[in-house]
Ligand SMILES: Nc1ncnc2c1ncn2[C@@H]1O[C@H](COP(=O)(O)OP(=O)(O)OP(=O)(O)O)[C@@H](O)[C@H]1O
């Protein structure tokens with residue numbers, strides 16, 4: 001009945017009211033703020049037009065934060081993808097004993113509080129008493145006198161942030177790929193085997209093309225998460241303060257820069273908002289590019305192998 | 309008194325007309341079956357009566373009250389769904405008590421009614437079980453029980469037996485009929501199974517493409533189908549149709565045979581002045597008999613045919629025969645000596661013939 | 674480092690077990706398989722070692738930790754605990770995290786299911802378009818609006834309260850998406866009609882039929898939502914000012930400043946924040962993995 005269908009609106013209303021008020025409106029408001037000079041000095045926040053965006057062009061830290069953000073993401077994502085696809089293929093198709101236990105262990109780091117992980121590694125990466133150095137000594141890779149002061153080196157710090165992110169996320173992506181691979185009908189592999197394809201060829205010719213949609217999904221969500229990277233670099237930097245951006249500011253990410261500007265001394269929220277908007281645009285553009293590129297590829301894949 | 313009146317009932321989806329100007333009156337305590345092929349609008353009609361589907365046009369009256377805008381729960385109806393729709397998270401007792409609890413009946417009354425219904429349906433032993441622990445037949449009973457406890461004015465049932473195996477279906481058919489007699493309530497029952505309709509219904513509403521074709525008792529519909537559709541739909545195997553020309557002397561002429569009409573048909577031919585015209589002759593398979601078994605006294609009206617296929621069913625035998633291009637199905641005595649490929653002489657019971665207008669498909673009557 | 678945006682589809686069938694009969698392996702293949710297992714085990718060690726060492730070090734004194742690596746527990750757990758409690762009330766943080774995470778999870782479950790139910794079973798105009806909006810909300814990370822959200826909270830005098838952390842859970846897109854798929858697959862519309870005929874109100878149908886039947890799906894999503902809120906860092910960091918109100922991650926992040934060189938206490942604090950999640954994972958790993966994987970398949 002018409003009256004009945006109207007309950008649909010009633011039932012989705014709370015969701016949309018909250019979404020509009022607490023999620024959409026804040027974003028729009030952030031857009032607005034990016035055109036003001038809201039800060040401790042100007043609590044009223046006057047309209048300054050594009051001034052904040054002009055300032056972005058000359059902000060060295062901002063430029064560095066963009067480079068850092070991308071570097072950290074790419075250096076974690078590429079190995080993450082390789083490990084995830086490879087392990088997913090091994091665990092789904094190589095008849096591994098205890099596959100579900102491996103799956104669980106690989107996935108575990110993903111669930112743990114990122115802030116805690118950051119602190120954990122911060123402690124473990126310590127110089128003289130850090131666990132990582134102790135492991136390296138125990139394994140005979142370095143000697144007692146040459147312990148590495150990881151957190152004093154921009155390169156090491158950034159590398160470890162990427163490594164930690166890889167550690168936290170390869171299991172997650174792997175699980176998604178496993179789900180996709182399990183869904184590939186066995187008949188395809190049987191057909192390929194009859195046609196004389198080996199395991200390796202099946203992987204390239206069947207598995208990869210068919211899990212492409214999941215790859216897009218993993219790529220897009222990872223990119224969005226990566227561009228918004230914050231927790232781990234924020235807590236892991238050197239010294240006892242949070243959010244320093246590490247030695248040589250090598251792990252200052254965009255969101256961290258925004259946070260520092262908006263919520264520490266000076267509280268330059270108008271300017272920080274401009275960073276948020278830039279980030280938003282970046283997320284939008286790159287997601288769209290990926291979707292565009294990959295969907296076209298996908299049609300081609302669809303032609304090569306018919307969908308079940 | 310629960311009389312259901314449907315007036316010009318119409319249901320249109322975006323571009324499909326599911327039910328078109330349906331008129332019917334279902335009397336108090338009557339068992340009415342909506343019968344028709346798949347997609348003819350039976351379910352839609354029933355759901356409109358239940359209030360689950362919006363009415364595009366027309367009116368529904370239950371007990372003299374216009375209920376177009378009354379929500380289902382206030383129509384005093386109960387419905388049995390094709391897949392039973394038992395709540396999977398409640399046990400049998402809770403399933404049956406659900407509607408009473410919603411209506412805030414006292415606990416004691418609920419208990420009494422549930423147990424009485426369970427007794428009627430002999431499912432007292434199953435009350436603590438969850439639906440998934442029941443067999444199809446048991447689920448069916450619970451679904452019925454859920455409707456019974458309500459004591460509704462009208463029961464609506466949508467193909468309640470279609471998920472049961474053949475044997476159970478026959479048994480449940482009888483039980484539902486018995487239940488109807490005991491409870492004395494109005495039942496509107498949807499099916500596409502004509503045996504169900506014929507055995508259970510007080511009256512049958514035959515539908516096609518959203519339109520009512522004929523309303524009548526099973527006998528009426530069987531003996532006097534109003535058009536080719538009803539004639540072909542009711543009866544199994546279906547009625548044979550033969551194009552004939554009507555000649556002087558009440559002769560029905562086909563390229564393959566010629567027979568003289570029975571006296572009832574003669575009156576119809578006269579009434580409609582059919583001499584020299586074409587018509588469609590309908591002969592039910594049971595009105596064609598192997599001539600070997602026709603008592604000698606009877607008039608000899610024969611058709612000679614070739615047997616193509618024999619289907620022995622036990623108490624009778626179905627013969628698929630042909631005469632040139634014409635194919636006739638006959639239901640004959642099981643002792644028949646007919647053999648595939650062999651000849652057969654079929655005797656026509658000419659008092660039971662039907663004539664239809666070839667243009668409109670309507671029966672001449 | 675993806676966001677925990679988890680679109681979803683009803684859980685797939687169990688992993689297909691390999692059905693081929695075991696073949697006899699050639700010697701080369703045996704070596705290959707040994708290496709394969711070594712590799713898998715090595716990775717498992719890498720995944721688990723940090724947690725293991727964390728737990729071990731939480732039981733060792735700072736001096737012991739400084740002296741070198743150990744794989745067996747020490748005896749300083751109690752001492753570390755006392756030190757830890759002296760400068761930081763970690764259980765207060767625990768409680769605060771619960772105060773945020775439990776209501777958030779419940780709200781996300783209730784309103785997520787309600788919204789999903791409407792999208793799954795009601796044919797209102799704009800159903801499809803609005804569902805796309807829900808999908809879109811899953812793609813927007815909170816970071817992007819955090820400044821506006823903070824300013825708004827200031828205006829409404831809601832900063833430094835838990836409301837700003839809890840209320841947004843009402844609009845959790847991933848939960849709606851997952852549960853809609855779940856209900857499409859598992860909730861027979863005839864049940865709703867039966868309840869309607871039986872005399873239930875529309876909201877009553879949701880409470881008495883839809884919620885109980887969707888409970889497995891709701892549980893899956895709730896575990897994930899709970900973990901996600903429990904782990905949330907940025908929003909509480911921005912919104913909370915009083916140390917008394919800090920959630921666990923905020924408190925843990927302050928460990929470095931708080932304990933300076935007391936490593937044992939630091940490890941213990943981190944361990945206390947992590948172990949509950951590990952336990953949850955051991956208990957619910959199947960649910961969790963089903964929820965996560967169910968995710969991407971629809972895309
Ligand atoms: N929601 C809908 N939207 C559009 N068309 C519909 C809808 N529901 C039913 N129809 C159409 O209405 C017609 C009647 O459907 P209905 O379900 O009443 O048939 P039925 O007689 O019950 O058939 P069956 O014996 O197969 O159950 C069909 O052509 C069907 O396709």
Ligand SMILES: [Mg+2]
Nearest residue numbers: 350351352466
């Ligand atoms: Mg139907």
